[in-house]
Amino acid sequence: MITPGAQDTRRQVVARFFKAVGLQQAGDWDQARRAFEDVLSLDPVHADALWLLGAMLHDQADYEASRQCLDRAVALRPHDAAIRRMLGAALVRLKQTDAALEQFDLAIELKPDLAAAHASRATTLHRIGRVGEAVAGYDRGIELAPDCADYHVNRGAARQDLDQQDLARADYDRAIALEPRSHLAFMNRGTLWHELGHLARAQADFDRALEIEPGHPETLYNKACTHLIQGQWAQGWAMLDARWKLEANRHRVFDRPVWTGQPIEGRTVLLQSEQGLGDTLMLARFAREVTALGGRVLLQVQPPLRRVLSRLEGVDELFATSAASPPHDWFCPLFTLPHALGVNLQTVPGRGGYLEPEPELVRQWDQRLGPREGLRVGLVWSGNPRHRNDHRRSIPLQRILRALPDDCEPVSLHKEVREADAPFLGAHPRLRHFGSQLGDLADTAALCAHMDLVLTVDSCVAHLAGALGRPTWILLPVAPDYRWLREGEDCPWYASARLWRQGPDRDWEPVLQRVRQGLEQRLSRGACPPRW
Structure with a gap:
C-alpha cells in the first residue's frame, strides 16, 4: 500500500520532471538543470531524469558531470542501449576512448539497429585513425538511417581522409540534398574542393556555410587557408584569427593585450610559439621586424628550439614554453605576426636565411x-x-x-x-x-x-x-x-x-x-x- 506522503512525493516528482523536460525543450538549460536536480533530490534513482540531465550536460560541454549522471543511469538501466550510447559520447569527450568504444559495442549488442550507436562508434574510430573501420561503421549507420545528413557528412570526411575524393563528394552532395542548410556539409565539401585545387568552388562552399552559420570558426579558418594558398595574404592572415575560437584553442587565455600592429615604441612584446616546431622556425624571423619598430622582444619557444634560436637576431630574451613568462606589455602569438606586420608575398623578410649554427657544433x-x-x-x-x-x-x-x-x-x-x-x-x-x-x-x-x-x-x-x-x-x-x-x-x-x-x-x-x-x-x- 502506498502511503499518502509517498503519493504526494510521487506527484511532486512527476510534476517537476515534466517541468524540467519542458524547460529543456524550450532551450532554458540553466532552469532545466535546476529542475532535474530538484527531481533527483526527491528521487535519486529516477533513471529518466539522470539520462536526460546527462544528455543535456553533454550538450553544454560539461562532460564530467554528464558522465557522472549517465553512469548512474546505466547502473539503473544496464540494458538501455541509448543511455550507453550517450555515456560513450561523454567518455569520448573525456578522452577515454577505450571505455567509450566499450559502451558503443555494448549498445550495439543490446540494440543492433541503433543507428546512432554505429555512427558514434565510427566517429570515435575515425578520430583515432582507424579510418577504414570508421567507414564501415558509417555504412551500417546509413543503412539503418539513410536520411540522416550528418551520417553522410561524417562518412564523407572519412572517405576524404582515405583519398576517396569522388565517394566523399557524393556523400557531401547527398547530405546537402537531404539537408540544404547543413553548414557542415558545405564546409567539408569546401575542404574537398580545396584539396583538389578547385579553390573558387571551395570559397563558394565556405561562403554558403557561413551564410547558414555566420562566424563558424572552423569554416573561417578553412576559408583563411584557401586565401593563403592562393597568395591572398591580406585576407588570409586576418581571417586566421578564427583559430582562437576552435575547440582545441578555447582554453587559451591571454593576460595581456594582443599586439596587432599598434605603436610599441619602448614597450615589451612577448612573441609565443603556438603550433609545431617548423611553424616556430618559419615565423621566428619576424622578431627582427618587431624590434625595428622600437619594441623590446621576448621570444618563447618549444624546448627543442631554445638552443638553435639562441643566435636569432632581434630577440632580447629567449626562453622555453616550459618557463614562466617575464613581465611584458603586449602578447603576440607567432601566427598573428604576418597580419600585424602587413606582410605580403613581396615583403617576406629573411628569405636568404636568418639562422646560423653554433660554430663549435659545426666543427x-x-x-x-x-x-x-x-x-x-x-x-x-x-x-x-x-x-x-x-x-x-x-x-x-x-x-x-x-x-x-x-x-x-x-x-x-x-x-x-x-x-x-x-x-x-x-x-x-x-x-x-x-x-x-x-x-x-x-x-x-x-x-x-x-x-x-x-x-x-x-x-x-x-x-x-x-x-x-x-x-x-x-x-x-x-x-x-x-x-x-x-x-x-x-x-x-x-x-x-x-x-x-x-x-x-x-x-x-x-x-x-x-x-x-x-x-x-x-x-x-x-x-x-x-x-x-
Whole structure:
C-alpha cells in the first residue's frame, strides 16, 4: 500500500520532471538543470531524469558531470542501449576512448539497429585513425538511417581522409540534398574542393556555410587557408584569427593585450610559439621586424628550439614554453605576426636565411662526418606521425633511397626513425645515420651546415635548412599546406628552397624520378661549398 506522503512525493516528482523536460525543450538549460536536480533530490534513482540531465550536460560541454549522471543511469538501466550510447559520447569527450568504444559495442549488442550507436562508434574510430573501420561503421549507420545528413557528412570526411575524393563528394552532395542548410556539409565539401585545387568552388562552399552559420570558426579558418594558398595574404592572415575560437584553442587565455600592429615604441612584446616546431622556425624571423619598430622582444619557444634560436637576431630574451613568462606589455602569438606586420608575398623578410649554427657544433660534426664521398645529401623522409596530413606527406625511406644517384653521399637527418624504415638504414651501405648522437635541433642545424643539399618532405627540417640558407628541396603532396602556395617551384619563405610537387595522380614515383634527374644535373655542376 502506498502511503499518502509517498503519493504526494510521487506527484511532486512527476510534476517537476515534466517541468524540467519542458524547460529543456524550450532551450532554458540553466532552469532545466535546476529542475532535474530538484527531481533527483526527491528521487535519486529516477533513471529518466539522470539520462536526460546527462544528455543535456553533454550538450553544454560539461562532460564530467554528464558522465557522472549517465553512469548512474546505466547502473539503473544496464540494458538501455541509448543511455550507453550517450555515456560513450561523454567518455569520448573525456578522452577515454577505450571505455567509450566499450559502451558503443555494448549498445550495439543490446540494440543492433541503433543507428546512432554505429555512427558514434565510427566517429570515435575515425578520430583515432582507424579510418577504414570508421567507414564501415558509417555504412551500417546509413543503412539503418539513410536520411540522416550528418551520417553522410561524417562518412564523407572519412572517405576524404582515405583519398576517396569522388565517394566523399557524393556523400557531401547527398547530405546537402537531404539537408540544404547543413553548414557542415558545405564546409567539408569546401575542404574537398580545396584539396583538389578547385579553390573558387571551395570559397563558394565556405561562403554558403557561413551564410547558414555566420562566424563558424572552423569554416573561417578553412576559408583563411584557401586565401593563403592562393597568395591572398591580406585576407588570409586576418581571417586566421578564427583559430582562437576552435575547440582545441578555447582554453587559451591571454593576460595581456594582443599586439596587432599598434605603436610599441619602448614597450615589451612577448612573441609565443603556438603550433609545431617548423611553424616556430618559419615565423621566428619576424622578431627582427618587431624590434625595428622600437619594441623590446621576448621570444618563447618549444624546448627543442631554445638552443638553435639562441643566435636569432632581434630577440632580447629567449626562453622555453616550459618557463614562466617575464613581465611584458603586449602578447603576440607567432601566427598573428604576418597580419600585424602587413606582410605580403613581396615583403617576406629573411628569405636568404636568418639562422646560423653554433660554430663549435659545426666543427664537431665536421670531424664526425670526415671527408666527402660525393654530393652530400641530407635526407628527411617523414614528419610528425601525429600530423593529420602525415600519410600524404611522408614517404617510405626505401623509395627515397632509390631516387639517389650512386655518386651521392646520403646522410639521415633523423634522430629517430619509424619501425617500418629501420631495416633500410642498414641495407643501404652508404647511408649515414647518427641517431642518438643528434641532441636537439642545434645539432641538426650544424649537421645541415655540412650538406650540399637537403632533400626533405614537409617537416620542421625543411624550415631549419631554409632558415640556414642551405639548398633545400622540399617534396610536397598534391594538396600541400597553405604556406607553400598552390603552384610554382619557388618558395615564398626561403630563397634557397625549391618545391617539388606531386601531380594529381598522388604518386610519388614521378616526383622522385624528377628529383633523380635534378641530382644528376647537380652532380655534373659540382657541390655547393658550406657557408660555415
